[in-house]
Each structure stands twice: as C-alpha cells, then as structure tokens.
Amino acid sequence: MMILSGDPPRSRVLTLLLVVIILALAATPFLFPGAKALNVAAKICVFAALVASYDLLLGYTGSVSFAHTMFYGIGSYAIAIALYGMGPNWAAVATGIVTGLPLAALLALAIGLFSLRVAAIFFAMITLAVASAFQVLASQLSWLTGGEDGRSFQLPELLRPGSVLISKSLFGFEINGRILTYYLVFAISGLMILALLRVVNSPFGRVLQAIRENRFRAEALGFRTVFHLTYANCLAALVAASAGILNALWLRYAGPDTSLSFSIMLDILLMVVIGGMGTIYGAIIGATIFILAQNYLQSLMGVASKAAGEAGLPLLPGLLHPDRWLLWLGLLFIASVYFFPTGVVGRLRKAGGGKSAGGPH
C-alpha cells in the first residue's frame, strides 16, 4: 500500500467504486466513443485533483477558503497567455508553468500571512474578497487576459487532434494527440492526488489535523500553526494551479467562466462536501458524482420539466428546469452537511464497519 501512503479506502464498496471510476476514466477513449464522453472524463480528472487540493484546506486544516478558483484561474491563464503570446511550442508550455505555479504559491503565501495575522475567522471573508477582486482584475486587463472573451490558443503539434500517433489499422483505435492529451491530464491528476494522499498522511498532515481539531492545543504542543497553515495553503494553491494548467490545456482556452467564476468555487465546495471532507478519496467520488450530474442529470431534468409542464402543474416546470439543477444540488449540499458531514466516503466507511477516521465533526 506504499502508493496509497498507508491510507487505503477502508471500505469494500468504496474500493470497488474507486476502482470502477479509475478504470472507466482510464478506458474512456476506448469504451465511450464521442467527444462529450472524453470531455466529461477529462473534467472529472481535473476536478478530482482540484477538489482534492481543496480538501487539504477544508477537510484537513478546517479553514474555508473562497480563493481556490483564483489559483485554478492563475494556472489556466498562465498557460493560456504563454501559448497565446509565444505560439504553440513547448517553450511556451514551460513558460506558462514556471510563471503560473510560483505566482500562485506567492499569492497563497501573501494571503495566508496576511489573513492569519488577523483573526482566523476573517480567512473565509478575506479570501472571498481577494478572489472577487482578482476576477474583476482578470476581466479588466483585457490586453493580457482577453477580458470576458478569454484566450483561445493552439497546442503544440504533438497534442493536437490532427497528429496521429498510432493509426487505426494497428489496434482498431486511432491514438491521436487529443487522446495523448487526455492521458496526460489523467496521469498528472492521478499523480497529484497520490501526492496529496502522501502529504496528509505525513507527520505534517497529522499536525494539520491536530490544528483542525484544536488549534490552541496544537500550538501548546509547540507546533508553529501559522507556518503549517500557510504551508498547506501554498501546497493547495500549487495543486490548484496545476489543475488549472491541465484544464486550459484540455480546453485550449482560458476564460472567466471556465476558470475563475464564483460558481466554480461553489461547485468545488459541493463536490468536497458531498464526496466527504478530510478523506482525499472523497474528491474523486464527489467530482465524479457532480460532473456526471452536471452533464447528464440536466437532460433528465429537462424531460421531467417538460412532462410537468404538459401535465399543467404549477411551479414544477420552473423548479425542474435544466438550468435549476444547482437548486437541487444546493439542497443536497445542505442535507449532507447536516445529516452526513463525512460525505459519501464517511458513510461508506461507517457502513463497512471500518474505523471511521478523518472528517471534521
């Protein structure tokens, strides 16, 4: 269990679920033909990593940050601006990475140091304010970011759909640059989640949990809690920025709606809470449930809304309208905070009789 850092799922159903999800994601290009399935799978990969990094903050340190999309956006924009400005080559990709990641880490450091200097309760509010200011900034600096339109760009030759690596005649499947990009996203997301699992199960991760449970006590034991919290903040920001880079590479686009908007922040919150806070595995489950719902539940709701409309029921067509799917997820969110704060993962672990650990109570 070295690869899982000695922190296995601890529930048969959960293990099965994770294996199915990961196998399905790994085989998506071959199992489910069509661009939509591949897009959904790539989004699940990116968000699983993004949500896992948010879980490091929310689930393990117990601090609510509303600036996580900002770091995600920094990664997206860094790579997009680099590839847009320097043309589709690997040097641009490298430039995007070496500017985006340090920028995200530095900003996280600044926010951490600033908001931890004042009362800890301010953290959530300050991150919210900074994130919204950043969003305004990104849409205002249109010469750099493309404003509301964002930046579309070309990928390096190797990653384009047009470049065929293994032709169809060999295995019956065509391996092209698009599929290579997908596996790049898949592999890096997987590695980041494993790395986060390593972090939370290290002595450092234990200190974070101690801070979550009782900050005063952790401080009394001699841990520099400000250092630990800021460090965790920076780590989470780095992973979020990397997820942003992957997302931009996959979409070949970075814009306010896909990488910065407040609704993405709410999506992340929903995913981490529904999946299970303080478990890391919850991120995979939460992202999968949420994104599948986002992409496939909506069409279901459309059918239901139409049926309700034809049956002449009042109000229901509006409430079931595909655009209102967030309403139902919001209710699910409240219910899950209230009734099962440990999320799907916590529930499964409890049902399996395994020792339930982690998750703020």
Place this chain on the structure above:
Amino acid sequence: MTDLAATDPLPKPKRDLAPVLLPIALALLMIPLIGSTSSWLTLTAASLAMGMMIFIMASGLTLVFGLMDVLNFGHGAFIAVGAYVATLVLAPFAASIQADSLWVNLAVLAPAALLSMAVSGALGLVVERVLILPVYGQHLKQILMTTGGLIVAEQTLYALWGPQIIPMPLPVSLRGSFILGDVAVAKYRVLAMLIGLAVFIAIQLVLNRTKLGLLIRAGVENREMVEALGYRIRRLFLGVFMTGSALAGLGGVMWALYREQVHASMSDDLTVLIFIVVIIGGLGSIGGCFIGAILVAMVANYGGFLVPKLALVSNILLMVAILMWRPRGLYAVTSR
C-alpha cells in the same frame, strides 16, 4: 450637504475618535486631487448615499456575528429576496410610480419596502431555525450551511422570477437632481441618506437607550454572563437575526431602486462589499460598520472617478490598510 460629513452624529466610544476622523480626512484629502469643488461635492454626496445603503445591509450581519458568533454567508440572499419582493408591489402599481407626485410615489414605495422587510424578516426566522440552529458554535459548518442556503435561495429566485434582469424604474418624483449652484445631487441619493441616517440613529437609540439594547450589547461582549443572569439570549438573538434580515431586505429594495434593476446575482457582488465593510468596522460594531460603509463607498466613488480601473481592487487595498493599522477592525468590540 457640505457639512454632512463633518457633523454626522457618528458613534463616539470614549476617547477613540481616530476612526471617525478617517472618512472626514479622506474626503478633505480628495478636494485637491479631484480639482473641481462641484464634482467633489457630487461625489461626496454619492458616497454618503451609497455608504448608507451598504450600512443598512451590513448592520444586521455585524450584529449577528457579534452577538452569536454566527458567520452568515447567506446574508446576500436576504438582499436579493427583498428586492424581488418589492417588484411584487411595484409592478402592479406602475401607474402610481409614473405619477408626478411625491406622496403618490411614496404611498407605493413605503408598502413595497415594508413588505420586503416583512418577507426578508420571516425568511430570516426560517433560515435561523433550519440552517443555523443545528450548527451553533461550529464556524466551518455555519459557513457551509449558509453558503448552501445562498445557492438555494438564488436558484429559487431564478425559478420563480426567471433568470432575466427585471427593471425597477425610480418613481418620477425621485428622478433628477437638486441643483444648488453648479452642484447636482440626485434626489434619490438624498432620500437614501435620510433613510440610512434614520436607521443608524434608530439602531443607536435602541442599543444605547433601551434595556433590550443593553442586553444585546452585553451579549456581544460576554454571552455566557448574560445567560447566567437568566436572560434567554437565544430568543434575543433570533430577534436580532430577523431584524438584520429585514434590514438587508430594505437595503435590497433601496439598492435595486438605485441601480433601477433587480437580479438574483446582485447579492454576490454586494456580499463581498458587505464583508469588507464588516471586517473593516470590526465584527459586531455598529459604529465601525457605519464608518466602514462610508469609507468603502468613498473609495469606490473617488476611486472610480480618479482611477476607474481600480474600483473593486481599491476596496481590498482599503481593507488591507485598515487591518494593518487595527488588525481586528476599527472598533474591536467582541472578546473573540
């Protein structure tokens, strides 16, 4: 109008006048930077009006936090709900809005505002009972619960009213400006200032002159002690929460009239602004909230005039500057 900034009956906890002088100093400092006195006066009046509206919306939030240590991230929902409810009254009586008589206009506006306050207050009751009661004393869950509440409220508004922007025209008699020499002050801003001042004075009177206010202030400072003396602070808190929600609803109506449109997403931007105000003022302090609101509005108006690109970022800079000076806000009233 000129002397308003200087003669405001601002809150004066003994010996701590520096925060009171801050907005006055800022306003005076802007005279040479802006250049023309008439545009300075117009901008100052605009910031005072905007500040009052923000204050009305933020006052409930700061009291709720101060009294019960509850961080309500869904406060913005009450603002949006208030604005939408007002359209229920204002839309059918569009004719009275178009009438060129102050009294006819007010006869429609006042019930609309009162209905908004009643609905927001009632919603506050529900939110407190359903969302906040189960998670007392747990900040993390409070934030999550109230954020969930915000999502649900916003989506419900969309479901009931549709996603489009609803226009909310100003009554005829409140359009236009008072012209004094070469200074123009919009009529609606004067009304907003008057209402804001009235709310501020009313809150101050209740807090400082009644037994209820005494209990609230005591509760902000030390909850356990008030409970130990036999007062049911839970009920007191429910009252404060409902009042705060009702005020947010009133603020929503005023803001919607100011912008002349209603949209569920208006709560998002305002929530950020209100948080900044509450942090600047010091969580739990009404006086700090009042000064913070005026400061934020001043920075927005003067900043928007001088450096338009920095409108929202300037608020963050203001917050950073204030917190560097006083890490717990202008007036730190709670022991937390």
